[in-house]
Ligand SMILES: O=c1ccn([C@@H]2O[C@H](COP(=O)(O)OP(=O)(O)O[C@H]3O[C@H](CO)[C@@H](O)[C@H](O)[C@H]3O)[C@@H](O)[C@H]2O)c(=O)[nH]1
């Protein structure tokens with residue numbers, strides 16, 4: 001019977017025979033309540049016996065075989081101690097049933113108080129009721145859904161990857177429909193519990209209950225009738241289930257209904273309900289019925305008449321499936337033989353003649369009359385890996401239960417073999433299950449195809465395939481949708497290959513909640529540390545072997561530190577304030593190691609002490625002082641100049657013996673060479689009669705020379721010299737310009753008008769070293785030994801012979817005329833850098849600081865002026 005397109009159905013699911021009573025009671029409860037909707041049930045035929053299918057068919061409108069969807073990562077199932085739900089993902093097949101408009105899905109452990117047909121009117125695509133264990137979740141025992149392939153593929157993608165926080169369908173579906181599900185009233189999925197009951201609520205809402213759902217591993221039919229005797233809400237609810245069961249399957253006459261002929265098979269799965277007649281076949285043992293679905297020790301059902309009939313039907317459908325938690329094979333054998341030892345009546349000679357194949361998969365075919373092995377084919381590929389794996393140790397109970405399930409299957413199997421061995425009847429089963437016919441149409445008899453959305457089944461083969469034309473058994477039985485490409489052509493209407501590719505569906509998280517870290521992260525491991533390698537004494541540094549000859553005869557370092565300075569000249573240390581002001585030869589050794597001469601003077605660390613000259617330890621030599629070529633050159637220049645400038649008043653450039661400090665004079669003399677930076681001594685310097693005013697010296701310099709009064713308060717009160725303009729009247733710029741003009745004019749006259757030679761010939765103002773502009777960019781660069789050219793060749797200053805001479809001598813002993821310039825500004829100390837600019841090179845038109853005291857007339861100037 002095909003379902004008309006767009007039909008509404010209640011649908012349930014049966015994965016194992018043991019849930020048969022639940023499925024039947026559910027269907028009856030709906031029918032009894034007068035539903036107008038059809039009833040459907042999805043079944044996994046590899047684990048459902050034909051008798052059970054028959055029972056279903058008696059109540060359900062549609063029995064729809066579906067492929068099992070196993071969770072290959074069932075670890076989470078063990079978290080909730082329900083490893084039996086390994087195939088709960090099979091529920092996903094609901095979304096594939098697009099022949100239905102709307103499905104109200106109900107677990108097999110649901111019983112309806114009334115027929116909630118109004119659920120089909122819900123417009124939402126997916127609805128469910130809250131779960132009692134975690135009400136933010138919905139329970140997947142009652143769902144209103146709209147089949148569609150989009151959700152189906154998405155759910156399949158998750159199922160294939162085992163994406164489910166509880167390892168079963170509830171975890172998976174809650175993850176998928178997290179934000180889109182429509183919440184149903186709890187009254188559609190009341191989940192009673194024996195341990196906890198919200199009794200007041202139950203009392204209050206009792207009358208509004210639509211459906212009840214017996215969640216948990218214990219179900220009413222596994223607990224037995226006597227469990228519902230009490231008067232607690234839970235007992236009352238369980239009693240509702242039993243009421244439906246009794247209405248349809250109770251055998252014993254009750255006051256309300258006479259004894260009815262009911263299938264033994266149903267009772268077989270209900271605790272306390274199965275009472276096989278004694279001495280049937282003469283030796284059928286009577287045993288205590290099962291204690292629970294998961295723990296009961298199933299017996300061989302007594303082959304009563306109804307059962308026998310069912311088994312005939314089962315000939316074509318005979319199969320069984322080993323649950324994945326099946327014990328290893330040898331254990332299974334042991335179980336099997338034990339079982340037979342205690343039930344001789346079911347001993348099967350065929351079985352002995354054909355010992356079980358490794359995986360115990362047998363398919364019974366009409367034309368063979370013997371069990372055939374189809375181990376590879378019957379085994380769904382994804383089950384093979386785990387097939388022989390024992391379950392985890394802590395689930396041995398579950399493990400044993402599964403054994404019993406299998407024992408049941410196997411015993412059924414034996415029974416079928418037995419009954420079949422005495423019959424060669426090949427007529428189609430009288431009770432061929434009426435299923436959606438399109439689902440099981442076989443086109444060529446060799447293989448089975450399902451219409452899209454349908455799994456091929458062996459029922460199809462049983463119903464449509466001519467047995468004699470059927471050749472390889474393994475090619476026919478294909479109730480699992482796996483196609484053996486090595487032996488079969490592809491199914492004619494199979495989809496393109498790419499259709500079978502695994503699909504990965506990722507969704508961006510739409511959860512707007514910001515990440516909240518756990519209150520406390522686990523403590524970091526304490527045994528993680530890095531052991532610092534033990535420090536090994538560094539190998540003694542060895543001086544590399546000398547390569548160059550001078551390395552062997554290296555001069556001893558002669559660096560001089562301030563505090564260890566030998567007391568060379570205490571009187572000069574106070575006067576030599578400017579390192580660049582002139583040379584300060586200390587020793588030949590010192591000047592031979594110019595690097596050390598760069599060492600900076602140390603600042604006196606004790607304030608209040610008379611400041612020692614910080615420059616005393618600073619070199620006064622120039623880098624070129626010891627280059628003989630330069631010395632010779634300088635000598636030659638000086639000689640030349642002497643010859644050229646012989647004349648009254650013209651000074652000679654320093655000769656040996658000139659000292660910047662008296663302490664150095666001796667060593668200076670020893671050197672015997674002229675230096676560019678030499679400075680004329682007082683004797684070599686003729687006096688100039690003009691000076692603007694007494695030059696005040698900072699007290700820093702002390703009053704070394706008697707009579708000059710510099711540094712003395714009295715010196716400031718000295719009367720101005722007669723005939724000398726007052727300081728305030730002195731315009732240095734004008735005077736300098738005037739001097740410059742006179743100088744150039746007069747000198748040109750003296751030299752016969754050859755202006756081009758004038759500077760070179762007469763230059764006492766740094767002409768020995770021509771004043772050249774520095775290369776671009778290096779104007780401010782200073783060599784440590786740099787000496788301003790202007791300062792090296794400055795002319796003696798015109799001073800008064802007496803006091804002024806001493807004063808000037810004192811000043812000049814600093815070796816720098818710019819100290820003179822600065823001395824006009826009493827607040828300036830001479831420790832400032834000496835070089836302030838072009839100095840007296842004003843004749844070249846360069847700018848110079850206007851605040852400076854102009855340079856005093858040079859020798860030439862004086863000559864000119866005196867002339
Ligand atoms: O051996 C089995 C196990 C399950 N089922 C079917 O699968 C359903 C779910 O199993 P059930 O034992 O009813 O699970 P619950 O105890 O109800 O556990 C909860 O968790 C399950 C796994 O997520 C959900 O499927 C249920 O809806 C939810 O109520 C059953 O009703 C049956 O329809 C079988 O047919 N045979």
Ligand SMILES: [Mn+2]
Pocket residue numbers: 107108109110141213214215216
């Ligand atoms: Mn359930």
